[in-house]
Amino acid sequence: MHVTQSLELFPDHKVTQVLFRDVKNAAELRQSAVEGKINGALINPTMLVHPFQVLVAANKAVHLDKIGKMKTRSLYSEVIFNLSPTNNISEAFKRFGISDGDDCVLVVLVQSTDESQLLEEITAKVDGRQVPVEEISSLSDPAKIKKLYKVSPLEEKCGTLLDAVVCRMATKDVM
């Protein structure tokens, strides 16, 4: 049910996305993440339009990691930061990280090809129901996303909401 994709630019890296609903231990998960005990990014799926958005964020994170230009302390916090339209780190975590009361979580792993056991390790920590990643689209909150990314109806005439979001993510460092 999870989706694993490799990055064309970094063939030795794979991005895995696992979606959970009816999550009961969000607070505990968040705490573990803060303490650095979880080797993955925990993302609030209501702010996502499509799994492609996560791929764009992960690719950029790996790139910045390789050139030593990450804005945050770890690859996973960088993935979360890259999803945000602004350059404010705490704002990014508030919007795109999980909150204690959340009942759905997207777990994102960025692994070298030989680290397959990580997935099971993290999955075991989540007290929830794993569902197909494609269900992201049914969880997402377009109104909130449009507001946060400031997407006007005019822009949607020349592309999808996903286009608008991805374009902002890719270019935010020079805006």
Add this chain to the structure above:
Amino acid sequence: MAEESSMAAAELLRQAELLKQGAEARLYRAVFLGRPAVVKQRFPKRYRHPVLDERLTHRRTVQEVRSILRCRKAGISAPVVYFVDYTSHCIFLEEIVGSVTVRDHIASTQETHPNPERELEPLADGMGQILARMHDEDVIHGDLTTSNMLLRSGASDLVLIDFGLSYISALPEDKGVDLYVLEKAFLSTHPNTEALFDKLLKSYAAASKKSPAVIKKLDEVRLRGRKRSMVG
């Protein structure tokens, strides 16, 4: 470390299909994050001072993605930016699948249609309108040609590309020069299209509220070439 990432792009492009070798950039077709993409890679120009070259290349990469976003926000079609690598000067863009350049479209229409002028009128109208909207957003394209506009397959929808020389300006002078650059490229690429270009300008004038000042500047710039003084 920086070299490692530049290498990553170089490695990907080595296996990609080269679409176009331009004067300052190469265009490749590649699959990126699972999607059809076009990668524009600016390469160093060795005739330029390295400091100047690096600044220009970086600035043009930045200007390009900024202008794309500004256009898209205003509902003007331009390719989606997926990723920018400022170390290897690569921009990863959405591929406008199945599109043709306006240049090829005009050329083939002129060859195949008994009355190409009339056939192309709606296109000239569309071009005038999209440029008017772009200028109303203060985006100056900087390199307007019929090769830098795409027609989506089977649609009248125009997509603007190649914003490498673009910048933001509200000055009628800059907008007038933008149209002047297009006029010269248009008329030198497509013979006997004076009336068609006139149609484009009329449509531009009708679509933009700021057009009178721009058209006035265009007229001035046209004359300037012939009136240049050698006295200084």
Add this chain to the structure above:
Amino acid sequence: MCSFMLVFQIIAKAAMTVVIGFEGSANKIGIGIIRDGEVLSNPRRTYITPPGQGFLPSETARHHRAVILTVLQEALEQAGLKPADVDCVAYTKGPGMGAPLVTVALVARTVAQLWGKPLLGVNHCIGHIEMGRLITHADNPTVLYVSGGNTQVIAYSERRYRIFGETIDIAVGNCLDRFARVIKISNDPSPGYNIEQMAKKGSQYVELPYTVKGMDVSFSGILSYIEEAAHKMLESGQCTAEDLCFSLQETLFSMLVEITERAMAHCGSQEVLIVGGVGCNLRLQEMMGVMCKERGAKLFATDERFCIDNGAMIAQAGWEMFRSGHVTELPDSWITQR
């Protein structure tokens, strides 16, 4: 009249054709003699103004008037010819500065009538291009024409010269000359030459505006920027005058090479010919050479004898026109500033 011309042409084609050319559209006065592609003589004088000053039309015309007969005598003597040996008198009809053009045209008209020879008005730009082609044997080049009054990228397509790119405000040579005046660089032998020599001693690159628009360039922004900033930068010790010369050249010439390359890409051309006074700058030639090498193209350039305005170039363009049957009747022998 018609049959006379026909007979005349037949004779001209059989024998060698000698053309004398008069050039004086700016601050150089030059008279050159060409015999079927051979430069027999090409003397020249330059009106040099004090540092900080440009040349004005009336004073330039006065200079030309004062020396033109001496130069004419030199041209004939060096060529070892008498007026009777000349087949045609060519002169610059423009573009250029009005008063000097009139002065030189007047002498050319007078001489043509005195000697009983046909007259030919020649376009100054075509003169540069034809001379460049003669000297370098370039076949079908993209031409960068750069001087005090002109900045153009020209290519021959569909049986005529077409301008693909040009300056939308001042010429590159004008930008250099006016910069020289700002920091009081000598006009002897020319401001451009002195900037080139000083640039060789510059090392620090100072960023200046860089304006390319499609295949066109703009220099007025650079000039006003440097006019504004030069003295401040020099006084604060931020850079030297040599650094400014170096940076200005690097910036201006990069723009020129860039639009030349764009025009080549547009036309699919594999040759570049640089003409005009700024064209003898070796740094410009070097940069253009690097660009050409990367494209697998060939660069053609000439030295100061033929790059800088001269009489032979007018004679050469006149020779081409004369051989194809053109002459300018006296009532049509006007000049034009554009």
